[in-house]
Amino acid sequence: MNIKAAFLAIGVALATANACAVGSVADLSVFDRSENRVLPVYFHEGRYYVAGKPGNEYQLTLRNAQPGEIMAVVAVDGVNAVSGETADWAQTGYVLSAGARYSIKGWRKSLQQVARFYFTELDDSYAARSGRPDNVGVIGVAIFRSKREEPVGAIGEPLRSRDRAESRGAAEASGSSVDLSNRQPAAPAIEKSLGTGHGAHENAPVQTTRFERAGPVPDEVITIYYDSDRNLLASGVIRAPSIARPLAFPGRFVPDPR
Secondary structure, three states, rough: OHHHHHHHHHHHOOOOOOOOOOOHHHEEEEEOOOOOOOOEEEEOOOOEEEEEOOOOOOEEEEEEEEOOOOOEEEEEOOEEEOOOEOOOOOOOOOEEEOOEEEEOOOOOOOOOOOEEEEEEEHHOOOHHOOOHHHHHOOOEEEEEEEEOOOOOOOEEEOHHHHHOOOOOOOOOOOOOOOOOOOOOOOOOOOOOOEEEEEEEEEEOOOOOOOOOOOOOOOOEEEEEEEHHHHHHOOOOOOOOOOOHHHOOOOOOOOOOOO
């Protein structure tokens, strides 16, 4: 039997390798804290997806890929992760110095603590419980380069809206809005869609800093959608592994040595 034909006949399905981070100016990944692993990213019809497991805590890891400082306006389920406002790119965010990496573990409650992110049913999500259920299931990050030539501040320092009066270099609202709260496309979900809950408090100290944006429009917007494995499978985002039909086998296997 032709060797090539034999391998084709066996029909072994090879898993497609998926990226774990999205972005170029900065890159974003989703880390499942309960399972201690970075979630693979699936690309489907122009959008990026990750599969979450209900009850598992997670964090967002941002890496500044630039030689200068950046500011990241982070929204989960259409809600700003620092201020709790409905997402808009003119809002507060996290400042990362050149080449820095920072993990956002939850909803910021103060300069000292966050309420942990965890995957949960839509009705239990923070967005739904605060009366904003329409955009659950999407993580959006607007990245701004700094206008300053010299970096100021430390890794992961948030600039809160209420601190703008004290921060002379804080970015001013431009009147524009960013699509950080894209609703997920309709899909034949077979179980309740996932959202992000408001979990236990955890220490995550940060400081305020001054930041002047290079311009009013983000240099990059990173969007990652998420749902359960079953729903992503049902919607075609995740493909079920193919299984070889019985007649496709060559009928012979490697014998034991004499």
